[in-house]
Amino acid sequence: KKYGSVWDPKTLDSSYDQLAALDTFARRHLGPSPDEVSQMLSVVKQGDLENFIKSVVPENVLVRRPLKIQPAKGYSESEMLVKLKEIASKNKTTKSLIGKGYYGTIMPPVIQRNLLENPGWYTSYTPYQPEVSQGRLQSLLNFQTMITDLTGLPVANASLLDEGTAAAEAMLLSYHGLRGKKKTYVVDGKVHEQTLAVIKSRASTSDIDILIADLGSDEGLELLKAKKEDVCGVLVQYPATDGSIGSIKRYIEISEIVHANKGLFSVASDLLALTLLHPPSTFNADIVLGNSQRFGVPMGYGGPHAAFFAVQEKLQRKMPGRLIGVSKDRLGNPALRLALQTREQHIKREKATSNICTAQALLANIAAMYAVYHGIGGLREISSRVFGLTKLLATQISENSQHVVLTKSFFDTFAVQLKGESADSFLARAVSDYGFNLFKVNDTTVQLSLDETVTKENLSGLIELFTGASGALANVTQLPVFSSEWTRKDQILSHPVFNTYHTETSMLRYLFALQQKDISLASSMIALGSCTMKLNATVEMVPLSWPEFGNLHPFVPKDQAAGYTQLINELEADLADITGFAATTLMPNSGAQGEFTGLSVIRKYLESKGESSRNVVLIPVSAHGTNPASAAMAGLKVVAVKCLANGSLDLADLAEKAAKHSANLAAVMITYPSTYGLFEPSIRDAIDIIHSHGGQVYLDGANMNAQVGLTSPGDLGADVCHLNLHKTFAIPHGGGGPGVGPICVREHLVPFLPTHPVIETSHTNSQSIEAVAAAPFGSASILPISYSYIKMMGGDNIQYSSIIAILNANYMMYRLKDYYEIMFLGSSAKSESAIKYCGHEFIIDLRPLKSLGVEAIDVAKRLQDYGFHAPTMSFPVPGTLMVEPTESENLDELNRFVDAMISIRKEIDALGNGESWGQVLKNAPHDLKDVVGGDWEGRGYTREQAAFPLPFLKENKVWPTVARVDDTFGDMNLMCTCPSVEEVSEY
Amino acid sequence: KKYGSVWDPKTLDSSYDQLAALDTFARRHLGPSPDEVSQMLSVVKQGDLENFIKSVVPENVLVRRPLKIQPAKGYSESEMLVKLKEIASKNKTTKSLIGKGYYGTIMPPVIQRNLLENPGWYTSYTPYQPEVSQGRLQSLLNFQTMITDLTGLPVANASLLDEGTAAAEAMLLSYHGLRGKKKTYVVDGKVHEQTLAVIKSRASTSDIDILIADLGSDEGLELLKAKKEDVCGVLVQYPATDGSIGSIKRYIEISEIVHANKGLFSVASDLLALTLLHPPSTFNADIVLGNSQRFGVPMGYGGPHAAFFAVQEKLQRKMPGRLIGVSKDRLGNPALRLALQTREQHIKREKATSNICTAQALLANIAAMYAVYHGIGGLREISSRVFGLTKLLATQISENSQHVVLTKSFFDTFAVQLKGESADSFLARAVSDYGFNLFKVNDTTVQLSLDETVTKENLSGLIELFTGASGALANVTQLPVFSSEWTRKDQILSHPVFNTYHTETSMLRYLFALQQKDISLASSMIALGSCTMKLNATVEMVPLSWPEFGNLHPFVPKDQAAGYTQLINELEADLADITGFAATTLMPNSGAQGEFTGLSVIRKYLESKGESSRNVVLIPVSAHGTNPASAAMAGLKVVAVKCLANGSLDLADLAEKAAKHSANLAAVMITYPSTYGLFEPSIRDAIDIIHSHGGQVYLDGANMNAQVGLTSPGDLGADVCHLNLHKTFAIPHGGGGPGVGPICVREHLVPFLPTHPVIETSHTNSQSIEAVAAAPFGSASILPISYSYIKMMGGDNIQYSSIIAILNANYMMYRLKDYYEIMFLGSSAKSESAIKYCGHEFIIDLRPLKSLGVEAIDVAKRLQDYGFHAPTMSFPVPGTLMVEPTESENLDELNRFVDAMISIRKEIDALGNGESWGQVLKNAPHDLKDVVGGDWEGRGYTREQAAFPLPFLKENKVWPTVARVDDTFGDMNLMCTCPSVEEVSEY
Numbered sequence A, B: 001k002k003y004g005s006v007w008d009p010k011t012l013d014s015s016y017d018q019l020a021a022l023d024t025f026a027r028r029h030l031g032p033s034p035d036e037v038s039q040m041l042s043v044v045k046q047g048d049l050e051n052f053i054k055s056v057v058p059e060n061v062l063v064r065r066p067l068k069i070q071p072a073k074g075y076s077e078s079e080m081l082v083k084l085k086e087i088a089s090k091n092k093t094t095k096s097l098i099g100k101g102y103y104g105t106i107m108p109p110v111i112q113r114n115l116l117e118n119p120g121w122y123t124s125y126t127p128y129q130p131e132v133s134q135g136r137l138q139s140l141l142n143f144q145t146m147i148t149d150l151t152g153l154p155v156a157n158a159s160l161l162d163e164g165t166a167a168a169e170a171m172l173l174s175y176h177g178l179r180g181k182k183k184t185y186v187v188d189g190k191v192h193e194q195t196l197a198v199i200k201s202r203a204s205t206s207d208i209d210i211l212i213a214d215l216g217s218d219e220g221l222e223l224l225k226a227k228k229e230d231v232c233g234v235l236v237q238y239p240a241t242d243g244s245i246g247s248i249k250r251y252i253e254i255s256e257i258v259h260a261n262k263g264l265f266s267v268a269s270d271l272l273a274l275t276l277l278h279p280p281s282t283f284n285a286d287i288v289l290g291n292s293q294r295f296g297v298p299m300g301y302g303g304p305h306a307a308f309f310a311v312q313e314k315l316q317r318k319m320p321g322r323l324i325g326v327s328k329d330r331l332g333n334p335a336l337r338l339a340l341q342t343r344e345q346h347i348k349r350e351k352a353t354s355n356i357c358t359a360q361a362l363l364a365n366i367a368a369m370y371a372v373y374h375g376i377g378g379l380r381e382i383s384s385r386v387f388g389l390t391k392l393l394a395t396q397i398s399e400n401s402q403h404v405v406l407t408k409s410f411f412d413t414f415a416v417q418l419k420g421e422s423a424d425s426f427l428a429r430a431v432s433d434y435g436f437n438l439f440k441v442n443d444t445t446v447q448l449s450l451d452e453t454v455t456k457e458n459l460s461g462l463i464e465l466f467t468g469a470s471g472a473l474a475n476v477t478q479l480p481v482f483s484s485e486w487t488r489k490d491q492i493l494s495h496p497v498f499n500t501y502h503t504e505t506s507m508l509r510y511l512f513a514l515q516q517k518d519i520s521l522a523s524s525m526i527a528l529g530s531c532t533m534k535l536n537a538t539v540e541m542v543p544l545s546w547p548e549f550g551n552l553h554p555f556v557p558k559d560q561a562a563g564y565t566q567l568i569n570e571l572e573a574d575l576a577d578i579t580g581f582a583a584t585t586l587m588p589n590s591g592a593q594g595e596f597t598g599l600s601v602i603r604k605y606l607e608s609k610g611e612s613s614r615n616v617v618l619i620p621v622s623a624h625g626t627n628p629a630s631a632a633m634a635g636l637k638v639v640a641v642k643c644l645a646n647g648s649l650d651l652a653d654l655a656e657k658a659a660k661h662s663a664n665l666a667a668v669m670i671t672y673p674s675t676y677g678l679f680e681p682s683i684r685d686a687i688d689i690i691h692s693h694g695g696q697v698y699l700d701g702a703n704m705n706a707q708v709g710l711t712s713p714g715d716l717g718a719d720v721c722h723l724n725l726h727k728t729f730a731i732p733h734g735g736g737g738p739g740v741g742p743i744c745v746r747e748h749l750v751p752f753l754p755t756h757p758v759i760e761t762s763h764t765n766s767q768s769i770e771a772v773a774a775a776p777f778g779s780a781s782i783l784p785i786s787y788s789y790i791k792m793m794g795g796d797n798i799q800y801s802s803i804i805a806i807l808n809a810n811y812m813m814y815r816l817k818d819y820y821e822i823m824f825l826g827s828s829a830k831s832e833s834a835i836k837y838c839g840h841e842f843i844i845d846l847r848p849l850k851s852l853g854v855e856a857i858d859v860a861k862r863l864q865d866y867g868f869h870a871p872t873m874s875f876p877v878p879g880t881l882m883v884e885p886t887e888s889e890n891l892d893e894l895n896r897f898v899d900a901m902i903s904i905r906k907e908i909d910a911l912g913n914g915e916s917w918g919q920v921l922k923n924a925p926h927d928l929k930d931v932v933g934g935d936w937e938g939r940g941y942t943r944e945q946a947a948f949p950l951p952f953l954k955e956n957k958v959w960p961t962v963a964r965v966d967d968t969f970g971d972m973n974l975m976c977t978c979p980s981v982e983e984v985s986e987y
């Protein structure tokens, strides 16, 4: 009854205002209708939702504190769009020439419409299932190829979170590469402020000492030389943050010093500049990193953008992030796959060198497509024009004003020493009279960066601003040409992919063809446990294309970002409300970054209390791999806590370990509901134990979708949690990012939330930790998604997302439990204390079927033949599948999936009985080439059985486009750029 | 060289302003790069484009008058978007409650993004090839089913152009149904003004007398009775234009009178009202028509929207427009197809009962999806709320003001007699103080219609406007319920399709699944001769989603539509420039409507000269079927003119016929280049002949894409032409509409261009013909597409669209001519006078291959196996395929298509030689069910040969989703609504 009134307030709630708007959101977001809910309840043997939820969530956990979120009933979709426009209109789209890693750019409309705005691209998951992900794997391989070509280094990953964290990863790689023996990391003085801040925040939780040296000066170089034996690495920026390009000779000198001492030489660089300048390989850089934003991705008030990270071959297996590799499939055809991935964390745990999991796949794809669309010819036209305009402006300033251009050799950026006017007055005039934001270096110096979007009129305006003269360009139609010792001459981006899709028609078809190779939420449910693949509603996505959100530089004056400020403040408050905490920071741009942030905040808090010696963190063995990895990054010693056979925390072990490490206990990291998907009744006890030993409690909020409105980390007594907005709060997964990983904290931790070196955050404070991301509000431009998701569900109703998510999971579990063993249910469910219900996800245990000859991977791959993406495989338990349907799937779709699993169960029996058609599991998935052209002799099953095992598939099926990918071959033959035609034909 | 500088001005034109924007449009729109052009030129044995074009276009035709279009070099894409925003911002989005057939509505965002903004939907063609069109056929069948359910009539077509033309079609059907024996058509006095105007304009060129009678009054009924014997039909509007719902009894009376006299009873109605009101079948309507706009389609300043047209079974084979039917395929599976179509015109020529060709498929799909998404429950919630709000307002006015509500029983609309204030003053106050547009009935009466978008705040504002009291709704949360003798009680929209996709996730998947069944320009080239399937660029499409274009009612005061006015004026001027004429009207919403308009204008002109007796039009036998059909509609007598064996006009025959009919000669209709795709050298002679006999020359501009910037109807001496903006000027075909068919005329015809009863058009004049479409500027909201296409190509460069289109066609022709006979080339090409080059299209003659056992249809269907949509089949010559690649295809794609045709040629030989694998042609196309599950015994070819005859198909192929559709079965078993599950399973 209550659910009915949420689902359809007008007809099912007699107290509802009949004059209100009808396009309510909940019934579009939530899958099952009230009728379907009744049917499902009877399957799980419950009479109504209220009793159901009480049966699932332990009494001492089910808090149901009323939420303060307004409006309580939620905005309707059209009301939301009005509200969002109102907020957006408070942002001012003054043209920003601030630079500093963020630049105006033009996203080609064909890419905007058919990639950024296409759910076929943005709703897909990280390509863990390569056979149904060849489209985005291809695009990410293009990204890697582009990066290797532009940087001159042989291997590049498929994106990192931002330039700042990429630089921090470079530092850690340098440090760990020498096993921590050398503790000094040298950062050139001309690195972006925000990059330095992120480096510092990472270093602060480690043994690393940051040495800042102006390596362009002789004094700086001497400093390096003096320290060289303890230097694990050096980072320079090229071109530097003031726009200057140093001398080749000097870079080579630095490089030689570092290398002579076994350190790594890292270079932060700019992709557009690299189309014209010699690549960092010229001076033997080991790592090149940077931001690919200006390849078509809006500034978006700071993010999301894809950072890149390229390395020399010797480092390829230590590289953070995900690497796409070329392998082959069962039939010997070339096939792409994730060659290195988060998996490493699950295996290496706290010894993993990086905690990166979610990255920036969608943005990497946009940047790659930008290069595919322009080709090197087009890119060089753009960069040459940018340089030409910049040079023209600098010349005009030098020749026709008293101001002094400070930067001598530059690509797109220079600083100007002002004469006769203060920087503040000049900047104010630039905004009010000319509509430009420039960057303030100090009270007498400003700086600016030109970009692709600068028009001839803009340039005229700038000249007038600096020289007072108008009409300087009246007869100018030629631009200075970039030509210096730096001019790059090698052939790059010569692979056909960068030379084929230069018309809109061909690009459109390329985008469509790739997208059609992949399973996304536009094709079928993706029941990935721990990943919460819910609806990413159109209304939520629409603002992403608005210039009022897209065109803001992260460093604009706050009064130009009043809309963002409002939205950020409201969202922070709503998330704090939901988690039961005092405050939120939205800065971390992934769950893993949230973990690091939360732990850093805890450390700083402990330090403030004089308890810096507390450095032990307890982590259950079942935890996600990012937990120990983040803990290690935060400088904590990981102590594993056991789990019981039923998946719950082993409280006795917890108590014992906590007691043992009492003096040094910093924290515990717990996922709730557990990574097994269960609401453990003893959570409060666990929390009490930790607190009694002076530790802090960190709750991993990946499973928040089971809690919203029902309980919360704060209500349970925890101190801090991170959230994955890209799970519970409707941000699409984008094929492997973007994400947002805010943390919410209890009152005592608020003073330690991160600050930012350029822009004041909501929490800037003398005790704040340094920035954990390059941009002050992380991936700001996607925050409207979570904001509107929360505001449309409304404070009263958002709990139904959790309730229905839990019902959907239990319904599937109940339908499947006679066919498969469900972990912690099955046999043990017969005893009194047994768990009868799962949370929002459950685990199918396939290990008992091993005796029939089947492995978890066979089931996962066979599901593709049924048109489904596999659930999460072998996490948290090897040999299992973890199923999480989310609230957005309706009964039809749940049934389709269940029917597929039941049908597979029959195939497993056939395999076990030695019936030949059981082989269909081993040969799965069956791609078109196999089904149509494959050798069918002696298969023991028909093509129909392979491809259309259930009738609905004849009408509508997504095909795997390669056969089962050979991981072993791929691991042994890492190949991570686009193969040439010859290479492909070798197979 | 010249082409290079268009294609890439910055690097290939040294005189180009290097400071200008780089995102130029031409190189994205035009397929071949300069290098590819060189390669292609050598294949067609030409050295450069200049000489090539001179060799193709006869000297006396190639005029190359410089165009005045500004900017001459074209806007860049980003400049265009800035300019369009500037124009858009001149439109004011005051909330319009004007009604009169146009209402505010909410397009569900999931439909906007994944249908309206999805090239997979909007770039497809009319579903003539059903095997690769099942997706949109399904959606159009949903539309038909929805219309039959709501109207209560058994058969509905797949849309008409607008409500006005639908009403005119109803009149013609009534008239022709009685073979013209009864000449009076009675129109109720309460029909929308614009509907009446369109009826009058149609009647004016026929023998029909329009009798306007207020059939609600007894006098009106008496008038009908008095005339009844000469009455071929009656049209009433229900609810009427003043919002009133008459009495059932009266409608039955009218119906009985009409039927007793063998006439047809037509009802114009409103879909939203019909969710609550008894359907017109209740009073035995024969035809029900109306506008489906308010089912989710923006008002768009008048269009495009899909009109609907439903009939009793006896009329189904006479119905205008296209009808989707359920048939079965070669393998006996159910399959949809176009059951009735323009084909009828090609066969019946001037005896065709309607000239409708392009309709409103895309808009019909949106309206259908709106119903699919809401279901009858959702629709009734919407209509009940609209009624409730309307009733509440009327009650407030009656009770709390002196004004008098004139309309007694209503659904959403009522008129108010104002007391103490003039209508003008009241309306002005409504706009300025409350932000509402209402409708002015007369100096003391206003009228308003509420709709789905009206909020509670809006209603408060309206109450305050009428009563002066604020806060009237403070405690109101309940709405009056619609309940009257009219309340509908039958079960409708009970088909599963209207009860399955009510969540966003399920709707998203439905939209994706349907779209993936279809070939569109997003998959591969669609080389449909005469249809010009060029790029529909994203920049051109973007403004369609802007509220500043979408939310304008066509009858808003002109000062609220200043942006539209500017855009319309500029576009009219540019089109006049391109065609070499004096003026343009954009009112006709399809090419066929343009034809009718042009001929009507000619008739009116002749009449003004006292030459009304001129009523003969000469039309070559090769003309498109719409030409004679339109001519007949315009009351002209069609005299056919022969063509020579080489496809050219038979000048001697033309001269003879012109002389013979000299006294009565009204006009000639010529397509140029001819429907055979050839630039006939004698065109000026033909024109002179007609003029010398006092006739006017009408040029069918369907082939304008071969002329732009090279020659023009005006330059050649013609008097009027229509254009298909949905061909030459980049409006997407939308799967069978929308279209825009403006006409351009020479000075002497300008005074006769159409007027509009409500809004002054650019050409309103005492001599103007009546409106030819319901909206004053036709399908205004899609005009930004053509506008920006022209403005981005630029006056100097747009000719290259034509030149490259011609080159692409000739390249293909040259590559194919050794494999197939090309009409008018082949053998005759050897003689001196032979034509060596085609225009922008060419005809492959398959009749000579009949002896090998192959039919044109086999080749067309086999092309689907190669992933291609077939070229135009059997028009203008039976047994042929007409290929038109357009300028937007690049060399790769042309080659892929040519390679496919050459490969098919080998299959034809195999068939001819009796090799068994030749049967692959006869069984084509091969859908997945066939290839995977089909019986393969004795096929003589492999599954691979069936599905992957060329290697590229393994990587990327669009599959037909049914096997060859059985037309005969479908013709014999017309079934035009969604089949029930039982019916489907019968097959």
Ligand SMILES: Cc1ncc(COP(=O)(O)O)c(C=O)c1O
Residues within 6 Å of the ligand: A356, A357, A358, A530, A531, A590, A591, A592, A593, A624, A626, A627, A671, A675, A700, A702, A703, A724, A739, A741
């Ligand atoms: C339990 C858990 N913790 C942490 C994370 C890390 O989040 P992210 O991928 O955003 O870094 C995940 C993500 O998959 C997770 O499932």
Ligand SMILES: Cc1ncc(COP(=O)(O)O)c(C=O)c1O
Residues within 6 Å of the ligand: B356, B357, B358, B530, B531, B590, B591, B592, B593, B624, B626, B627, B671, B675, B700, B702, B703, B724, B739, B741
């Ligand atoms: C030569 C010719 N004339 C007229 C038309 C009719 O245009 P429309 O479909 O817009 O009514 C067509 C369209 O296919 C055509 O090819």
Ligand SMILES: O=C([O-])O
Residues within 6 Å of the ligand: A126, A342, A357, A358, A530, A531
């Ligand atoms: O991405 C995950 O590893 O869950």
